[in-house]
Amino acid sequence: MRDFLCPILARLKKIVGGLLPQDKKQVQVFLACIAISTILWGLLRFSEEREDELQIAFSYKNFPEDELLISELPSTMPVKVRAQGFDLLSRSFGFNQPQIEIDLSKTKHVLKGDRKQYIWIPKLNAKKIIRSIGTNIKSSLFPVDTIKIEFSEIVTKSLITKFNFEVVNAREHFLLKEPLISPYKVTVRGAKSVLNRLDTITTEPIIIDVLETNLDNDYKLATPFGVDSLYQDSVRVFLGVDALKEHQFDVPITIQNxxxxxEFKLFPNEVVVSFICATSELSQIYPKDFVAEVDFNEIKLNFKKLTVKLNKYPDIVREVKVEPASVECITKLKD
Structure with a gap:
């Protein structure tokens, strides 16, 4: 294979070597010819008419008073134009970008509920756009037919504050109480169309790794979209942390139906109710808050085990257990 390729490569090298200049002067002449050819090709290419897409930059003035912007403010718009290549050359490379100033006070607007929509139509401003390009435009086309900008009346409103937090490594035997936030409400200034649908405002997101003691800090409020300013930009947050422990009470059993x-005899006549609750809440819990019952309708013989049901217990307890789960019952006629 090598013996086959070597003669071919040697012949190609000889042909290419014959085409290239052999000395320094010939190299200079060769490069000059290439440069002149490139220039002549460019002159011919850019002397012809061509179509190109340019970006028109926007600037704005006379923003409406007592209104807040609630939509994106377009910064550019594409325009397709046909002109001689030389006229479009600098624009094609992004130099001397055409600019249009939009006067919002002279722009048509329509009301849509709590929003006011300002409308600017490129076709109605075609002469102004072409003048900004500053070239001999043969034709123009506007892919975007309408520029729409929305504002809304500025109003004030009181919003309920919320603590936006997450505990990454939550401890199983600790209970987080409801955050206490001061102030409870803050007054904000913003767009009416937004504030009509907004009742709360949260702090900036807070990530807490481990929380085993009470949290008492100031946190900045996050400014929602459509809110221009906050009369108070931070709140005080107290987040109580309580240990969870197991407790138990002896609860007497009552008989239904x-x-x-x-006459009845239950063995035993009371059960041990165990539960888990926050240490600080134990003082609010009493044995009378638990109701353990058996149902007489389960008795079919003179001696039978009855299932104990816990029909009442406080909402603040968890993992409630009853021991024993059943009791023996002896019945006899009353004298």
């Missing part, structure tokens, strides 16, 4: 003609 018991006939008056019978």
């Amino acid at each position: 018991a006939p008056d003609s019978l």
Whole structure:
């Protein structure tokens, strides 16, 4: 294979070597010819008419008073034009970008509920756009038919404050209480169309790694979209942390649907109710808050085990257990 390729490569090298200049003067002449050819090609290419897409830059003046911008403010707009290549050359490379100043006080506007929409139509401003390009435009086309900008009346409103937080490594035996935030409400200034749908304002997102003690700090409020300013930009947050522990009470058993003609003996006549709650909440819990019951309708023999049901317990406790789960019952007729 090598013996086959070597003669071919040697012949190609000889042909290419014959085409290239052999000395320094010939190299200079060769490069000059290439440069002249390139220039002549460029002159011919840019002397012809061509179509190009330019970006028109926008600036604005006379913003409406007592109104807040609630939409994006377009900064550019594409325009397709046809002209001689030389006229478009600098524009094509992004030099001397055409600019249009939009006077919002002279722009048509329409009301849509709490929003006011300002409308600027490129076709109605075609002469102004072409003058900004500053070239001999043969034709123009506007891909964007309408520029729409929305404002809304500026109003004030009081919003409820919320603490926006997340505990990454939450401890199983600790309870986070409801955050206490001061002040409860703050007054904000913003767009009416936005504030009509907004009732709360949150702090900036807070990530907490581990929380085992009370949190008491100041946090900045996040400014929502459509809000221009806050009368108070931070709040005080107190977040209580309480340890969870297991506790238990002895609770007497009562009998449901018991006939008056019978006497009953339960063995045992009370159960041990164990539960988990926050240490600070234990003082609010009493044995009478728990109701353990058995149902007489389960009795079919003179001696039977009855299931104990816990029909009442406080909402602030969790993982409630009853021991024993069933009791023995002896019945006899009353004397």
